[in-house]
Amino acid sequence: MIKVEGLSKSFNDNKVLENVDLTIENGEIVSIIGPSGTGKTTLLRCINYLERPDKGKVTIDDLTVDADNPSKKDIHGLCLRSGMVFQSYNLFHNKTVLENVMEAQVIVKKRSRKEARERALEELKKVGMLDWKDHYPSQLSGGQQQRVAIARAISMDPSILLLDEPTSALDPELTKEVQQTIRNIAKDGMTMLIVTHEIEFARELCNRIVFMDEGHIVEQGTPKEIFSNPKEERTKKFIQFLFPQDYQIYI
Amino acid sequence: MIKDAFDLKFILDNLPKIIGALPVTISITLISLFFGWMLGLIFAFGKVSGPRWLREVLKLLTDILRGIPTVVLLYVVYFGLPQIVGSLTGASLDGWSKQTFVVIALALELGISSSEMFRSAYNSIRKEQIEAAWALGYTKIQRFLKVIVPQGLFVILPNLSSAVLSIIQATALVYTLGIYDILGKARQIDTNEAHVKTFEMYLAAALIYWALAGVVTVIFSQLEKRFGRGRKVVAA
Known part of the structure; x- marks a missing residue:
């Protein structure tokens, strides 16, 4: 289980997150949607302290970290319990596909090289990148790099996978390919929190949609509730903006 | 004094004697490089994340230090350091060898010049690479050793190579202090x-310095191949 309580974050005087609460149960797949610049990515990055929140608590499983006095060990604990998939893939560009998936297992999880290799090959097979294991990231398409990045994150056995706009740097075809990979991961029961602008994908994949605007969670519910029957005015406007005319048709 | 014709035999006869002084040149080079780069890393760390006054x-x-010729710095350290230390603490540096002062001067100069190089190498590493390591649970030391050093090393290898060459050349100045390195022996x-x-x-x-430079160049081109992995696209 992952729980965010009273999370706030400002950049200089700009309040990006204000008092955000969010709970995700094990096995849930939750998507955060909303206009650009409303703190969706910042919320995700506060969970593993890539951005240090000003206030609030983050809980993953048995570990609760309070922004008031987080120890280095606690922050590290959040990273160990979560995995992250970045918009720009962020594979280590000086390492092959296989090394990318193996290295963290060896140096962070202290697995033997043999064990890490077997696990890496298994995960690469799942994302369909086994044939590319000896290539460098610069030799791969963006979609392929992102699939390797997913394999790398999954191989660390995180309690939750955080996906930060995983397909927004990709063209439509590659987007489909990465989305299919994420669907496969979902079938294995991985808990996921996804920031995305791919509304159709979120609607079809997720148990729950969280709508954010201006640093707040405005509304959350099942895809049906949010897309067919939004309660809040701001959600309605956003949905109408996304599906201008008879948006009901899509649902 | 009558100048004879060019005497190749004399060169060949005496080459072994001059090469005999190679350990002096190489040891001064290596020790200066070691302390110089250590100092450079410390200075770079201070420049990147030290307080403002530092x-x-x-x-x-x-x-x-950039504005001072190496030979002048050498003399300032050789003659000045014992005086400064003497008047501050009363201790005497008479027991220190000439090589020690040479190493201090060269390491100081290298430390300053390499700190700029280390700093720009650090800045050249893309933030996303470090964030990826953070999210995977690397500790600070692991991020440094597994991401920053291997990626930064590739960026600075050409600079490291020319730093080694310029230190080797700077050692030729030590004959002015009466140390018999390669040039001192030849003279x-x-x-x-x-x-x-x-x-x-x-x-x-000149032949010996040139050969030495050749060896350094070969070593560094091997290192560049080793650390340049993933930089070039190889036909799939």
Whole structure:
């Protein structure tokens, strides 16, 4: 289980997150949607302290970290319990596909090289990148790099996978390919929190949609509730903006 | 004094003697490189993440030392350091070898010049690479050793290579303190021959320095291959 309580974050005087609460149960797949610049990515990055929140608590499983006095060990604990998939893939560009998936297992999880290799090959097979294991990231398409990045994150056995706009740097075809990979991961029961602008994908994949605007969670519910029957005015406007005319048709 | 014709045999006869001084040149080079780069890393760390006053002090020190010719710095350290230490603490540095002062001067100069290089290498590493390591649970030391060093090393290898070459060349100045390195030895032989073999002996020294530079270049091109992995797209 992952729980965010009273999370706030400002950049200089700009309040990006204000008092955000969010709970995700094990096995849930939750998507955060909303206009650009409303703190969706910042919320995700506060969970593993890539951005240090000003206030609030983050809980993953048995570990609760309070922004008031987080120890280095606690922050590290959040990273160990979560995995992250970045918009720009962020594979280590000086390492092959296989090394990318193996290295963290060896140096962070202290697995033997043999064990890490077997696990890496298994995960690469799942994302369909086994044939590319000896290539460098610069030799791969963006979609392929992102699939390797997913394999790398999954191989660390995180309690939750955080996906930060995983397909927004990709063209439509590659987007489909990465989305299919994420669907496969979902079938294995991985808990996921996804920031995305791919509304159709979120609607079809997720148990729950969280709508954010201006640093707040405005509304959350099942895809049906949010897309067919939004309660809040701001959600309605956003949905109408996304599906201008008879948006009901899509649902 | 009659200048003879070019004497190749004299060079070949005396080359082994000059090469005998190679350990002096190489040991001064290696020790200066070691302490210089250590100092460079420390200075770079201060420049990247030190408090403001420290950054200002390091910047000032950089500007001063860059403006001083190596040979002048060598003499300032050799004659000045014992006086400064003596008047501050009363301790005597008489027991220190000439090589020690040479190493201090060269390491200081290298430390300052390499700190700029280390700093720009650090800045060249893309933030996303470090964030990926953070999210995977790397500790600070693991991020440094597994991401920053291997990626930064590739960026600075050409600079490291030219730093090694310039230190080797700077060691040639130590003959002015009466140390018999390669150049010192070559000059000594020339002096013993009443300065009629000056060209031959300098040519011999040049050959040895050139060979040394060749070895350094080969070593670094191997290292560049090793650390340049993933940089070039190889046909799939």
